Amino acid sequence: MLKGFRSLLSLLTSIPLGGGNIEDAARSFYAVPVVGALEGLALSAYLCLLKTLGVAAEVAALTYVVAHIALTGGIHLDGLADYSDVLGSRLRGDEAIAVLKDPRRGAYGVLLTAILITASYALTERAYRVLPSLELVALLIPSYIASTEAMYVASAVGRNEPYQGLAREFTLRAKEPGSISRNAALYLLAVASIAPVGDVQLTRLLAIASLAPIVGYLVARDANLRLGFVNGDVLGFCFEVCRVLSLLVIAL
Numbered sequence: 717m718l719k720g721f722r723s724l725l726s727l728l729t730s731i732p733l734g735g736g737n738i739e740d741a742a743r744s745f746y747a748v749p750v751v752g753a754l755e756g757l758a759l760s761a762y763l764c765l766l767k768t769l770g771v772a773a774e775v776a777a778l779t780y781v782v783a784h785i786a787l788t789g790g791i792h793l794d795g796l797a798d799y800s801d802v803l804g805s806r807l808r809g810d811e812a813i814a815v816l817k818d819p820r821r822g823a824y825g826v827l828l829t830a831i832l833i834t835a836s837y838a839l840t841e842r843a844y845r846v847l848p849s850l851e852l853v854a855l856l857i858p859s860y861i862a863s864t865e866a867m868y869v870a871s872a873v874g875r876n877e878p879y880q881g882l883a884r885e886f887t888l889r890a891k892e893p894g895s896i897s898r899n900a901a902l903y904l905l906a907v908a909s910i911a912p913v914g915d916v917q918l919t920r921l922l923a924i925a926s927l928a929p930i931v932g933y934l935v936a937r938d939a940n941l942r943l944g945f946v947n948g949d950v951l952g953f954c955f956e957v958c959r960v961l962s963l964l965v966i967a968l
């Protein structure tokens with residue numbers, strides 16, 4: 717269990733844990749909400765530190781975007797850009813797969829990635845400016861929990877890759893009944909543990925938590941229709957879309 721979780725954490729973040737492999741990480745994929753909680757804790761603590769030091773909101777938001785990319789290794793943004801090209805092409809089947817696998821970055825990938833980064837900056841700047849530190853922590857942590865959970869939902873709903881891609885082991889494991897039940901329990905426990913923190917509004921917490929199944933299902937359904945399967949790029953797209961929608965809820 718510990719070895720598998722370390723592999724999962726090493727894969728989804730840039731934390732230099734060393735060792736592990738895809739099979740070990742996939743076996744612990746159900747624990748992905750814990751990875752999200754650790755990511756959210758680290759980044760919300762960073763913003764609170766800046767707030768304590770009196771750093772301007774604009775600077776804090778900009779460095780948050782950089783810190784997010786550094787912590788996740790940019791793998792989710794890469795997936796967002798790749799699948800955005802597929803969406804922009806409006807193609808399906810083998811033609812859509814060819815666009816996905818094209819190493820060149822298309823206009824839609826660049827455009828949507830730029831929009832997402834801009835939105836991430838603007839919404840973080842707003843939240844940093846208006847929310848007390850403890851409430852910021854209490855909402856940013858579940859935003860990362862929901863974003864990682866969206867990847868699990870997409871893996872469980874989406875069809876498996878027809879080739880031995882990076883995500884195939886994860887989508888296979890995500891469909892196992894035991895994995896689904898353990899994941900659901902961990903997700904509910906992780907979100908519920910945030911409720912007593914700060915003066916967080918329960919409606920906003922529930923709104924963020926509900927984004928995971930909605931985004932995960934809708935993106936997986938779209939990928940099933942366009943590509944015929946869910947792969948790592950689709951999962952990265954899920955993560956970033958859910959995270960920015962969560963930031964929107966936080967900043968409202």
